[in-house]
Amino acid sequence: MEQSEGEQESQPESHVDSKSSVKSLPGGAAHVKLEIKKHAVTDDYKLSKRVLGLGINGKVLECFNRETGQKCALKLLYDNPKARQEVEYHWRASGCPHIVHVLDVYENIHHGKRCLLIVMECMEGGELFSRIQERGDQAFTEREAAEIMRDIGTAIQYLHSMNIAHRDVKPENLLYTSKEKDTVLKLTDFGFAKETTVQNALQTPCYTPYYV
Template identity: 45%
Template sequence: MGLLTRQPESYVKKKQYTFNRTLGEGSFGLVRSATWNAADPPIGVAVKVISKKILKGHDEIVQGEMDVLKGLDQPHVVKFLDWFESKDKYYLVFEEATGGELFDRILARGRFTEVDACRTIRAVLSAIDYLHRHNIVHRDVKPENILYRSQNEDANVVLVDFGIARHLTDENEILTNVCGSFGYAAPEILAKKGHGKPVDMWSLGVITYTMLCGYTPFRSDDPAKLAAETQRGKVEFHDRYWKNISPDAKDFVKRCLTVDPSQRITAEEGLKHAWLDESSATAGASHDLSVGLKENYRKRWRTAINMVRASTRMAALGKSGGAAAQPKKSQFDSDTEDEDAGYHTGDDGDDDEATAVAVAKQQDAANGETHHGGLAGLVEKVGHVKLGGHDDAK
């Protein structure tokens, strides 16, 4: 699946799609809203466009994502619909989830109770359990990767972005690369001790904790100190925000945020936990959790995210010798003038950040390594990720 001298056979599929606005941009490419005209009736889809130039010949990354996604069919896992390629890009087609990100939707909704939280976490956990039963580890479970399928009040949540997911060869396979997103990555990932399915449950624990009180369990503004806090795993339930939360909810969080992965609750066990029985959450049914999110999440956590992003930019710029100031349109723009006329990037999204990380990844790829997810640019403090992931098992 390398670069070709003429358009690949599958490229004819591109005519079936009408491309619309850019939904987001990252270090390997972007995601665009599109209409799949070949469907009956035509449907809205999200198309992940991946630059072959930035892959630097490591096309197995894309193949790995498709191998993970093929055949998956679960209400809370995003559906992979189709794929095709051009000379310069891969196009992965997914169902479009238009209802917004998890916490943004909760904040916009207003009142959100423990019962609501219980239902939401159960839905996400059912997706994780489905993946784990198929020997798939997502490895980047975070609020930004949990989307509502539509704007409808009763819309399902779906787990998206399987770019660093791994299909384990067997139950005992141990992965050793550093991956995931800072603040949600499990202690064993940061400690480079080897990891597997339990990392998804740790991430779910961070999400659950944050959803119930409005702030994250580990809160240092310094990336190295945040990594150390995560590895210690000391979880506190401050009375001001937790006094109205049920004991079962706190127990579920503690079981997820257990530092020792062998003792951490599994997805299967989690679905049987008392808290996920809605009747157990009635004690906090009248308490509005959105108050904590409004007070804390928007201010402190967004500040922390910006801090990590700034660190990512600085590390990427350092690796590139300051050459990441201006994006190179040729990386993400048209394959040829006749192929993608009018195709452009930068409609939305953070171009300078995406470009800085892209340059860092190009530099690393030349050295035979890369970084995945929100940990990119922080490897000086945390560790390295082996490209492709085929040599990270032991």
């Protein structure tokens, strides 16, 4: 990845201001501004070729923090207003304990195109969808199902309190922090998310055909 040439090229039009984006932290901590970094992501993270997953708007790669060695997930989006909106909403919401945490955001040039690179915590436990498949004919217990719904409900309630509709809640977008039995379930992928305070924000149908 090359560092951004933002000083030489005009920014794409977008209502999202990278300097004013904020998120709430757990425990009522002060809001933290989102500052999109312009230097090369490879200065701070070592990238792996391992693909961890595929989102609506881009693939997710494994990466490692060069200073701490922490394993992370890197999502690459081609820079446009929709991508900046996705980054904005995810950053603002990632203070919730049941939403995948965004660590850093970069603006770099990749294969001659301006890209946004989102560094997130790595969810080692995989998708809820995979766990459902692994169970086969063995149904979840009532307690297990209740815990899953509690975690999902907590994430959605947090988003709705911020006037954000996720619009793509499904097992593939719900990830576990580890492979342990009692682990945290978190919501990810804000590619369809919309702010409900915008007029006519929820007029476009959004769905995964398999679930309709």
